[in-house]
Amino acid sequence: MGLLEELNAAKKKSSLGSGKVVFLKHMEEIEEALNQGYTAMDVWSLLHKKGELQIKYNQFSVYVRKYIKEKNDV
Template sequence: MDLIEGLKKRREEKSKTHGRYAFLKYKEEIKEALDNGYNAIDIWEHLHKKGEMPIKYNQFTVYIRKLIGSSGP
């Protein structure tokens, strides 16, 4: 494997786990906000603008469905 391919693969793997880690870091707060009537897009926008949620909105909603459950968007 040449250098560029190796670096590209590492970047992809790191970004995948980084996004999941960011979601898990805020999981309980996200659940609480959803339970209090805030919608997913507002939560994501707030965290994304702060630089705390490096994933796209569609992946954010996938994590809500998979990791939090029925209290999704």
């Protein structure tokens, strides 16, 4: 079994960490939306309603600070 197959199988067993993976997948789009003036709540709400992001807003905002805001502050 290849690495990707194992990861997909493990993902089906446990969704722990899957929110981070989805966030990182959409990170460039999220950053662009924030730079264009959309709020983090707007972005999270849309992704959550579409069923793509199953984390709570609180965790989403942690990821925004950690992966987007801190990167731009450096």
